[in-house]
Amino acid sequence: MSEKNGIRSKSDLLLFFILLLLSVVFLSPIFIVLMNSFKGKFFISEAPFQLLTKETFVELKNYISGIEKINFFHAAGWSFFITIASVAVILLFTSMTSWYITRVKNKVTNSLYYIFTFSMIVPFQMVMFTLTKVANVLHLDNPVGLIVIYLGFGAGLSVFMFCGFVKSIPIELEEAAMIDGCSPLQTFFQVVMPVLKPIVVTVGILNTMWIWNDYLLPYLLIGTEYKTIPVAIQYLKGGYGSIDMGAMMAMLVLAIIPIVIFYMTCQKFIIEGVVTGAVKG
Numbered sequence: 001m002s003e004k005n006g007i008r009s010k011s012d013l014l015l016f017f018i019l020l021l022l023s024v025v026f027l028s029p030i031f032i033v034l035m036n037s038f039k040g041k042f043f044i045s046e047a048p049f050q051l052l053t054k055e056t057f058v059e060l061k062n063y064i065s066g067i068e069k070i071n072f073f074h075a076a077g078w079s080f081f082i083t084i085a086s087v088a089v090i091l092l093f094t095s096m097t098s099w100y101i102t103r104v105k106n107k108v109t110n111s112l113y114y115i116f117t118f119s120m121i122v123p124f125q126m127v128m129f130t131l132t133k134v135a136n137v138l139h140l141d142n143p144v145g146l147i148v149i150y151l152g153f154g155a156g157l158s159v160f161m162f163c164g165f166v167k168s169i170p171i172e173l174e175e176a177a178m179i180d181g182c183s184p185l186q187t188f189f190q191v192v193m194p195v196l197k198p199i200v201v202t203v204g205i206l207n208t209m210w211i212w213n214d215y216l217l218p219y220l221l222i223g224t225e226y227k228t229i230p231v232a233i234q235y236l237k238g239g240y241g242s243i244d245m246g247a248m249m250a251m252l253v254l255a256i257i258p259i260v261i262f263y264m265t266c267q268k269f270i271i272e273g274v275v276t277g278a279v280k281g
Contacts, residue, residue, distance in 0.1 A: 035052060037249040062249065070235055072232065078226050086151065103171070119153075146221050149221065
């Protein structure tokens with residue numbers, strides 16, 4: 001018995017060191033960006049992996065310079081607006097769609113489910129230029145139009161996850177609500193939606209991380225007039241390939257801080273929602 005416990009403890013210790021090593025590997029790029037955000041431009045190019053010293057440390061100069069050059073707070077405002085509005089729209093419409101698809105069984109709803117599922121495997125590059133042209137024709141090349149397009153791209157995964165969770169909800173709850181005189185909308189918002197809370201949080205977190213960090217869609221559709229943070233950071237590149245690396249590193253740090261805090265706060269809900277959906281579905 002003691003021999004088995006010894007083997008198990010050695011295995012646990014080995015697993016701990018492997019996970020620790022992986023953590024260092026994954027976190028090291030973030031640490032390097034953070035460290036270089038406090039260095040002078042010359043030292044970032046010459047010694048990017050060197051630790052901070054009195055000679056290389058420039059305090060908050062890179063942050064002040066970057067904020068002024070790209071009008072960071074204006075870009076942050078657009079990023080927050082587009083992310084929050086897009087996630088809210090995705091959660092509302094895809095949850096209602098999933099409930100309808102799951103409860104109404106016919107050829108149309110089955111086809112809709114497979115269309116949503118298929119959309120997850122279509123590469124964005126395949127529809128990139130066509131999408132840009134259609135968005136221009138339909139006057140969707142603005143922040144509100146971008147929200148509509150995010151709904152289209154986020155619907156596939158969201159509907160897939162919601163459908164798996166809705167199947168776990170006892171239909172007797174909805175039938176009882178109908179008997180009490182609730183309309184379909186009242187049944188959804190008063191009975192179904194509260195039960196969907198774990199998966200709503202999970203889907204919301206995943207879409208928030210995607211939309212906040214997205215560069216290509218905002219760049220292609222709304223261009224320079226309504227710059228989000230990822231788009232604005234690219235404008236730190238000057239002519240002839242010159243880049244203000246100090247300001248860029250500082251702005252990258254500011255860009256990832258909100259999403260890191262958001263993820264660290266809500267990560268337990270991701271695990272809870274995925275596990276609950278997998279077990280019940």
